[in-house]
């Protein structure tokens with residue numbers, strides 16, 4: 001039996017003050033080159049903030065979805081009514097704009113800030129000064145499962161949207177322009 005590392009970012013909305021440092025640092029960390037630009041629309045964490053309803057809800061980008069749900073959810077917790085789909089982590093959902101790259105439309109998925117050498121803790125956790133985000137790691141036994149890399153997920157999403165022929169044509173054009 002193989003072992004897998006389970007990474008958990010614990011979210012405590014009661015502690016969040018809506019400062020959005022997590023969004024800014026996540027976006028900067030994933031810029032190319034790293035830290036060259038800060039565009040929170042590219043963050044893999046989004047903070048739903050409604051000061052009138054006293055809502056501060058950090059949400060991490062999760063798996064990619066190709067189609068919106070047939071039924072939407074709407075939570076009311078301790079008297080606070082959250083927006084439809086507020087807790088949903090799906091990336092690139094056609095029914096909303098979060099967790100999509102603003103230029104390409106590609107899904108933006110939290111990768112736990114994987115880098116070499118690894119960070120001690122994900123960046124959003126490090127910059128959250130009020131412990132609304134905290135981090136835990138543990139090991140679990142698992143069957144080996146094939147895992148699609150982010151690049152493959154992105155390509156699959158483009159193929160689903162535009163069709164294989166168009167994506168292949170575009171890639172051939174990009175390859176030709178890079179060689180030229």
Ligand code: SF4
Pocket residue numbers: 015016017018019020021022023047058127128129130131132133
């Ligand atoms: S850094 Fe922490 S307090 Fe600031 S918005 Fe993010 S989760 Fe909330």
Ligand code: SF4
Pocket residue numbers: 025026027029043044045060061109110111112113122123124125
């Ligand atoms: S763990 Fe890293 S990639 Fe994921 S939301 Fe936090 S800063 Fe972004």
